[in-house]
Amino acid sequence: MIHILLVDDDKDILDIMRLDLEDDPAFAVDTCSASSEALEKTRNEKYDVIVADWRMPGMNGTELIRQLRGNGCISLVILYSGHNIGSDIRSAMESGADYYIHRGGDPDSEFTQLRQIIGKTTGSRDAHKTT
Numbered sequence: 001m002i003h004i005l006l007v008d009d010d011k012d013i014l015d016i017m018r019l020d021l022e023d024d025p026a027f028a029v030d031t032c033s034a035s036s037e038a039l040e041k042t043r044n045e046k047y048d049v050i051v052a053d054w055r056m057p058g059m060n061g062t063e064l065i066r067q068l069r070g071n072g073c074i075s076l077v078i079l080y081s082g083h084n085i086g087s088d089i090r091s092a093m094e095s096g097a098d099y100y101i102h103r104g105g106d107p108d109s110e111f112t113q114l115r116q117i118i119g120k121t122t123g124s125r126d127a128h129k130t131t
Contacts (some may be wrong), residue, residue, distance in 0.1 A: 002118060003045075005075075006031045007038040007052040007064070013103075017051065017080075020111045025117070035059035039067055047075045047119050054081035054092070062092045069096040076121050080114065 001080045004027055008014050016029045021027045030045070033083050035056050042050070050068065052062035061079050068077065073128050079092055092100065101110060 001028050002026055002048045004029045004049045004051065004118070005038060005041060005045075005047040007033075007035065007050065007056070009033050009053065009056045012060070013053070017111070017114075021115070024115065027127075028061065034094060035061075035064040035067075038064060039071070042068060042071065042073050042075070049076045051078045051080050051114065054079050061097070062095050065092060065095040065097050076118070078114065080110075 004016055004021060006021075006029060008015050008017070008031075011033060014033065018029045018031055023027050030041065030047075032041055035052075035058060036067075038050070038052065041047075041102060050073075052064055056064075060080065065077055065079075068075070075099050076099075079097050080101045080103055098121070101113055101117075102116050103110060
């Protein structure tokens with residue numbers, strides 16, 4: 001089972017992503033709507049994958065990733081955002097993001113890309129055993 005945490009302040013986006021990912025019986029999905037909540041959840045639970053928006057109140061995705069990595073989190077981190085982060089992509093990747101998917105095109109192809117990334121990368125990474 002691949003344990004996934006979705007982080008986005010837009011409840012509708014969270015619900016759509018959760019429903020889409022839960023169609024795969026290999027995925028167990030948790031959600032939260034704030035970076036601070038994500039940090040708390042990752043202190044108490046191990047996730048194989050964290051999918052986070054970049055623009056959220058209080059802490060952007062880059063700051064979230066810095067704190068996650070600083071706390072020893074080795075989860076695969078995917079930024080999935082409708083905000084074009086442009087020059088901030090480099091900072092996000094240097095902070096520990098593994099992938100960036102721009103949201104705003106065709107949701108079916110974006111979700112397919114998301115599932116493919118999760119499927120191909122979690123086979124070599126197991127957060128449950130190493131943290």
